[in-house]
Amino acid sequence: MKDLVRVTTLISAAIEKLLNKQVKMEAYSSAVYLSMASWCNRNGYDYSSTYFFKQSGEERNHQLKIFKYILDMGGNAVSPDVTDIKKEYNGFREVFEEALDQEISVTQSIKGIYAACMKEQDFVTVEFLNWFLKEQREEEYKARRALELFEVIGEEGTGRWQIDRHVGDIKYDGEA
Numbered sequence: 526m527k528d529l530v531r532v533t534t535l536i537s538a539a540i541e542k543l544l545n546k547q548v549k550m551e552a553y554s555s556a557v558y559l560s561m562a563s564w565c566n567r568n569g570y571d572y573s574s575t576y577f578f579k580q581s582g583e584e585r586n587h588q589l590k591i592f593k594y595i596l597d598m599g600g601n602a603v604s605p606d607v608t609d610i611k612k613e614y615n616g617f618r619e620v621f622e623e624a625l626d627q628e629i630s631v632t633q634s635i636k637g638i639y640a641a642c643m644k645e646q647d648f649v650t651v652e653f654l655n656w657f658l659k660e661q662r663e664e665e666y667k668a669r670r671a672l673e674l675f676e677v678i679g680e681e682g683t684g685r686w687q688i689d690r691h692v693g694d695i696k697y698d699g700e701a
């Protein structure tokens with residue numbers, strides 16, 4: 526009987542599980558970015574706070590995009606528990622280091638799902654994931670650029686104040 530149920534879904538149980546894991550990861554990213562927005566605001570880095578607010582919204586959209594895809598494919602999308610969100614950071618730079626780490630692990634995770642889809646010839650999900658790979662190119666670029674500002678400008682004197690202002694201008698023109 527279980528196989529009959531599966532006939533109504535266009536993704537395998539294994540891919541469904543991986544996609545639900547990704548839903549959770551995007552939800553977690555969204556919550557972490559919100560926490561970063563709070564920390565930056567409380568510590569006087571208003572441009573960075575706005576930047577992380579925006580990032581948080583983007584991650585929420587990624588979460589919903591995958592959530593909806595699972596449902597569209599006839600699967601069971603699971604609303605995730607998101608817990609253990611870090612609330613305090615040791616410094617301005619640490620926030621951006623962790624943001625980059627987070628983006629790198631998201632890219633790795635999506636590559637993992639992509640590889641699993643290729644293995645079972647789930648080209649429909651591969652096509653769906655292409656958007657996310659492109660998105661990660663932008664996300665990693667922005668996170669790296671933010672960290673570069675710490676090197677280029679330096680944190681001494683009014684450095685952190687200037688870095689914060691420049692974070693507000695970070696853009697990715699990869700499509701140009």
Ligand SMILES: [Fe+2]
Nearest residue numbers: 551584587631
């Ligand atoms: Fe994301």
Ligand SMILES: [Fe+2]
Nearest residue numbers: 584628631664
């Ligand atoms: Fe992201």
